[in-house]
Amino acid sequence: TGGELLRLLANHPEVKVVAVTSRKLAGKPVTTVHPHLKSIYSLNFEALSGKEVAERCDMVFNAVPHGTAMDWVPELLDAGTRVIDLSSDYRLPTDVFEKTYATKHRAPREAVFGLTELHPEVARAKLVGNPGCYPTGATLAVAPLAKAGLVERVVYDSKSGISGAGVEPTVTSHYPNMSQNIIPYKLTTHRHVPEIKQELSRLSPGIK
Numbered sequence: 544t545g546g547e548l549l550r551l552l553a554n555h556p557e558v559k560v561v562a563v564t565s566r567k568l569a570g571k572p573v574t575t576v577h578p579h580l581k582s583i584y585s586l587n588f589e590a591l592s593g594k595e596v597a598e599r600c601d602m603v604f605n606a607v608p609h610g611t612a613m614d615w616v617p618e619l620l621d622a623g624t625r626v627i628d629l630s631s632d633y634r635l636p637t638d639v640f641e642k643t644y645a646t647k648h649r650a651p652r653e654a655v656f657g658l659t660e661l662h663p664e665v666a667r668a669k670l671v672g673n674p675g676c677y678p679t680g681a682t683l684a685v686a687p688l689a690k691a692g693l694v695e696r697v698v699y700d701s702k703s704g705i706s707g708a709g710v711e712p713t714v715t716s717h718y719p720n721m722s723q724n725i726i727p728y729k730l731t732t733h734r735h736v737p738e739i740k741q742e743l744s745r746l747s748p749g750i751k
Contacts, residue, residue, distance in 0.1 A: 544629055545606045546577035552604075553583045561599055566590045593618030600624055613650040616670065620652065626670050627657065633672035634738055643734050658682060661742060677701055678738035689747040696751045697743070 545563070552558045563573050569590035574581045576588075593615055596603055603619050605612050605628040612630040619626050631644060633654035640648055655668035660683060665671055674682070681699050688694045702725065705716045715726060743750045 546580065548604055548606060548629070549573070549577065549580055549584065553580070560584070560586070562586070562589055562591065562596060564589050564591050564596065594622045597622030597624035602627065605629060609644065610646050613648060616652060617650045620669060625668070627673055628654070628671065629673045631672075631675065631734070633670060634674060635672075635741065639737050639741070643737050656738075656742065658742060661686060661745070674742075675735045675738055676703065677733070677735040678742065681735075681739050682742045685743060686746060689743045689750055692747055694747070694750060699739075 549560065549563070552560055563584075563586050565588040568576060568588040571588050573584050573586050573588060577584075591599075597619055602625050605615060605619070605626055607615065607630055609631045612628045612632040616626055616628060616633065631640070632648070633652065634640070634656060635643065637648045637651045640646070652670055654670040654672040655662055655665050657665055657671040657673040658679065659665050677699075681697075681701065685694060685697050705718060705721050714720060715728075740750075
């Protein structure tokens with residue numbers, strides 16, 4: 544996630560990346576982990592506190608594992624910077640998050656769901672909960688129909704590659720096991736479903 548984010552930000556005319564943080568990789572060049580960025584960045588990873596980050600940045604992209612962003616976001620916000628959180632921690636209402644991820648939310652904050660096509664208020668938000676990959680495509684595909692009241696029930700048949708499964712290898716993300724295969728994943732309990740329901744329900748209450 545971080546590597547792709549850096550690539551995209553490098554092409555944005557109004558963005559200047561001034562710091563990339565990692566406690567585990569502090570001191571190492573960013574390009575040792577993301578060699579495709581060699582001609583773009585000369586930064587090293589840094590181990591910074593939230594306050595130090597906020598002092599140097601107008602906007603912070605938080606790309607940490609689910610359930611850990613809540614340990615960083617409050618400090619960043621309180622220090623005066625704005626945050627776009629790429630984890631799941633601020634996408635859902637607290638009660639829905641806790642039920643979906645079976646995790647107690649340690650630092651609830653009000654956030655705007657980062658689907659800009661449906662939430663123009665993102666432009667002014669202090670905290671943005673960036674949507675998951677499936678909710679982005681699924682919600683935007685059906686949004687016009689939902690808004691027009693033309694659908695009551697939606698069935699999605701979605702496929703993704705293994706890059707969305709994170710950097711830690713598992714039996715279900717190891718390439719030799721996945722190549723040329725399709726493996727069903729949490730067909731009725733996928734944790735992105737609440738995000739899709741949340742957004743489509745705003746457009747068409749009662750949609751299933």
